[in-house]
Amino acid sequence: MQALVKTAPGKGNMELQDVPVPVPQAGEVLVEVVRSGVCGTELLVHDDLYRGRNRPMPFPLIVGHEASGLVVELGPGTTGPRPRTRVALEGVSGCGACFHCLRGSYNLCQDWHHIGLTRAGALAEFVTVPVSSLVLLPDEVSLESAAMLEPFSNAVHTLERLRPAPGQPAAIIGPGPLGLLNLQVLRAAGAAPLVVLGRQGDESRLELARTLGADVAVVADRKAAQERVAELTDGIGMAIVVEAGGTSEAVQTALDIVAGNGSLVTLGLARSTEIDALTVVRKNLTWLGVVAAVRRHYAEAIRLVRSGKVELERLITHRMPLADAEAAVPTMRSGDAVKIMFAPGA
Ligand SMILES: [Zn+2]
Numbered sequence: 099m100q101a102l103v104k105t106a107p108g109k110g111n112m113e114l115q116d117v118p119v120p121v122p123q124a125g126e127v128l129v130e131v132v133r134s135g136v137c138g139t140e141l142l143v144h145d146d147l148y149r150g151r152n153r154p155m156p157f158p159l160i161v162g163h164e165a166s167g168l169v170v171e172l173g174p175g176t177t178g179p180r181p182r183t184r185v186a187l188e189g190v191s192g193c194g195a196c197f198h199c200l201r202g203s204y205n206l207c208q209d210w211h212h213i214g215l216t217r218a219g220a221l222a223e224f225v226t227v228p229v230s231s232l233v234l235l236p237d238e239v240s241l242e243s244a245a246m247l248e249p250f251s252n253a254v255h256t257l258e259r260l261r262p263a264p265g266q267p268a269a270i271i272g273p274g275p276l277g278l279l280n281l282q283v284l285r286a287a288g289a290a291p292l293v294v295l296g297r298q299g300d301e302s303r304l305e306l307a308r309t310l311g312a313d314v315a316v317v318a319d320r321k322a323a324q325e326r327v328a329e330l331t332d333g334i335g336m337a338i339v340v341e342a343g344g345t346s347e348a349v350q351t352a353l354d355i356v357a358g359n360g361s362l363v364t365l366g367l368a369r370s371t372e373i374d375a376l377t378v379v380r381k382n383l384t385w386l387g388v389v390a391a392v393r394r395h396y397a398e399a400i401r402l403v404r405s406g407k408v409e410l411e412r413l414i415t416h417r418m419p420l421a422d423a424e425a426a427v428p429t430m431r432s433g434d435a436v437k438i439m440f441a442p443g444a
């Protein structure tokens with residue numbers, strides 16, 4: 099089968115290869131991948147910037163963790179859904195025994211497995227996953243939407259932690275896939291006005307943000323963002339700020355524009371950033387981090403897709419056969435792409 103493989107550590111070393119179809123072990127299921135998306139994590143893996151938890155990335159590694167497909171076959175002695183059942187794949191699985199796993203927070207397990215990071219991923223024609231990682235789909239959820247449930251569940255998790263009140267102003271910094279997914283859930287939750295801030299080169303993503311319901315979607319540096327937000331909120335600032343830009347400036351801008359008593363979420367993967375920590379005190383802020391998602395977020399994500407309140411497919415800007423998978427990284431970097439969706443069976 100064809101698969102996109104990170105062959106070795108170091109920058110690059112990612113290529114389309116012909117590899118054997120995996121065989122499901124006990125507790126696992128073989129899934130035929132129908133749709134498989136790419137996100138910023140694959141860029142980090144490509145550039146050798148991804149740093150996992152305790153468990154190292156194995157090489158060679160098939161990448162990809164946002165996927166949907168059809169059940170093919172269960173491992174020996176394993177019970178699970180019948181062949182041809184439509185499924186999405188949950189990215190994270192925990193050890194099942196640590197403090198966080200026992201509490202159901204296996205997104206915090208230090209010994210986690212993550213498809214496409216610690217075990218073979220889904221930018222391939224077939225993938226094996228633990229049966230417990232299958233998410234069964236109602237008929238109304240297409241396999242294309244289902245391939246986006248993994249990142250969307252993270253946005254649902256963010257919403258769960260933010261609990262916005264209707265009519266609270268919210269800003270999203272960074273109009274990438276995660277930013278636009280957060281825009282859609284915040285809109286469904288009634289936050290308003292919704293402001294999306296981007297950088298030079300984000301123009302087409304900002305245009306998409308407007309069609310998805312952003313009241314204001316503009317290119318703005320730190321100073322322009324502060325001015326625009328002051329103007330929109332009578333100088334008060336945004337009750338909610340979601341930082342999905344992943345840059346140092348995005349984090350700084352978020353702190354600048356969040357209102358007193360506001361909530362700030364950092365989702366971007368910026369590392370060291372110079373901030374005035376006193377701002378957190380002076381503004382009486384709630385600063386949240388959100389990592390991955392667990393099963394209840396998938397359930398809620400499916401409910402939202404089913405209700406029509408969010409339209410995940412509208413984020414797909416590129417559709418490609420898996421044979422073109424090596425183009426994923428340069429296309430992602432181009433700024434024109436929001437979500438690139440591969441059709442491995444095609
Ligand atoms: Zn992802």
Ligand SMILES: [Zn+2]
Pocket residue numbers: 192193194195196197198199204207208209210
């Ligand atoms: Zn654990």
